Amino acid sequence: MNSQRPMPPDPRRPRGGPRFEAPTRRVPESGPDAGYRPPLAWSQEPEQRPRHRSPAPLPAAEPPVPLRRDTRHAAPGGYAPRQEPQPVPADRRRAASRPPQDAPPRRRSDRSATPPVPPKRGHRSTPPAPKPRKRRRLRLGRILLVVLLVLVIAPIAMLFYFDGKLHRVDALSSYPGRVADTPGTNWLIVGTDSREGLSAEQKKNLATGDADGARTDTIMMAHLPLSGKPMLISIPRDMYVPIPGMGSHKINSAFNNGGPKLLVQTVEQFTGVRIDHYAEIGFGGFDSVVDAVGGVTMCLDQPLRDPKAGLRLPAGCQKLNGAQALGLVRTRAFPNADLERVVNQRKFLSALMSRATSPSVLLNPFRLFPFVSGAVDAVTVDNGDHLWNLAWLALKLRGDPITTTAPADGDQYTDDGDSLIPGDTTKRFFDYIARSEAVPNDLLSANTGSVS
Template sequence: MNERPRGDGEPAEGTPEYHWLYGGGADPSGPKPDETRVMPAMSRPTDQPAGAPGGRPAAPQGRAGSPPTPPPVAPAPGKERTPRRRGPRFYFRIVLVLLLLWVAYLVAVPLISWGKVDKVNFEPKGDRPADQPGTTYLMVGSDSRAGLTKAQRKEYATGNAAGKRTDTIMLLHTGSGPNLLMSIPRDSLVNVPGHGTTKINAAYAYGGPKLLVKTIEQSTGIRIDQYAEVGLGGVVSMVDAVGGIEICPTFKMVDPLAGLNIKKGCQEANGRVALAYARSRHTDPRYGDITRAKHQREVVSAVGSEVMSPWTFVNPFRYWDVMMAVPDTFKFGEGMSPFGAARWALAMTRVNGDQGLTCGVPISDLAVHWDAERSKQMFDYIKEDKTDDIPKGLCTPTGLPRSVTG
């Protein structure tokens, strides 16, 4: 058999044939014309410097020959970037924080002041009236000059009287009906335990608050639940702290002994004038001390109205002055709390007009003897907390019947 001549590149006889897909045999010395040429793998060029962290390529800098990226353009004058506006929540939070701080101030200041207030042991020992509905406060104005300087005594025309007496005695009753503020004239003739029949203010001089409370409870049958005492200098301090009060004398009042010279009609009064107005007893030739008790009720209720007015609580300076004047102005009975004192102050604002009643203890003459029948009726209304049933003829400014006063 004739052999086919081998062409160039073919394997020699006896040599395994090389297959381009399955391998085997000798690798031919060059690509065949119909074979696919494979390009060698090449690494991609990168601009990241060698050893860059993470091996991440750097940001492209643009192709060679392309213009550089222009820098950011600054805003033209008058066209500055508008700052981001605050949303409603931001301002709500600000208001909330301010409100919480204000509430903390309103609470903290009275507590600081209350820590400086003197407490008085006023409850007597022995038999006392049983608990009664409502709350009855005994309010005493002391004429003690303690704490007043020589210059203040001269300015306030208080003199240099020694000892400690009561110029003002009032009962404030609060309960289911209208608030009642009732004056007890200091010259009222009553039985003072251990001292016989004498003027009621002698009880305070003999035995202080305890004997005065015992005298009033035995004479009226009304249980005294709490006690508040104000000194001469305290009236001035508190009136000035609220920026003055309005007084409405019904006649011109000139009293050198009290340092008073005012005209008839409603007018603003500072602390000194208010004190003189409450102390004067020589300007009314007819009623004397009875008229003074009326003026004292007027000053007390006016001070209470000013202290509890909204302006006191929105003006931080006035609020501070009022609260800090309390320790220099008042003494309270043991057991009184700051909130109890606030209720008492609020009650004093509700004793005029339709909100309450102001009157003198019913008397029969200017000596001063209590009217046995009428005074008992008044005391029973208070004990039973029925102030809304008190007849108009029973509650009069002087304590005398309306047929006498007109």
């Protein structure tokens, strides 16, 4: 228990006054201690004031309040002596600041070892936060970048996808005595009557008949010279030429008996021109290619009627759908028969390439993708050819190429029937093509067909 007795309340202190007041000291008015003020312990000092200032005198009306002291730690005599800090001698300060001899050396921290370098004038240690307008620009830039990547990557991915679906055949394989490379780029384009992939209803609507297999009645060479306009050359199917291993026959017999490989070898040896690419177009899918681009506009100089080809067209300019276009390139209902048909085929092929590469098709995915899909189903190429090779050919033929028919020195009746006999004119013509030089006008045929 605490042996200190509680002090009775002071009757002179007002009841409504402050609860705590600064303690006061009683100064003896008479005796040997008159004027002496005993110091208090540090823990009992109410406020430390500078030593040069004297405490403010207490009001006379207020009697001093006796100070309650903690006598447990008081010194004998009733008060604790005042303790003040004394200055430490300099030699002791130096001795205290020195580390012991056996103590390990103190290591400076990284922060004290490398003082911070003050930043340069005008330089901020942290980048300022982007402004709202700048953030909007950055967000818009990211969106545009994503859209651009989609527009670039998607066509490339679709290109490789459709390229993998192309029908391919070994048409340009090497053989002994093959013609050496010739300047320019040369395509052999073959149209066949293959009905593969057509249903019975499609065969009836397109008037293709029910014959099996594949025979060719359309042979064209596309010559892309090093300079100048490209050429589209028709080789009549009745041209009587030597066929390796078969003797002399009409040139279409090479395809009918030996396929694309024998036809390419026959054309190369007959013309002296190296074939670089091969493309074959059948009945199946031809009409869908034309319909995918929205039809092809052709101008007819005369009405065409051919029940065998399912063709019934009036004269004048008109847009042909797939079935009508197929009938136009097949019909031989002309006075010159096959010679006039090849003219119509060249004009239609040039018009189709121009339509397929127009902005209305290339920039319209609802036309572009069906066209590419239909072309993939209808076209067969060599093992080394790709879809981008076909696209390059279409761009070259979209303008106004020179179209002509390979000349012959007359016709003759042979074991294969009425045939066209090649001669010196034919050799001169293909010599210009083999050298990639412009063909003189006297070797070019007049494009007198029913299509203008």
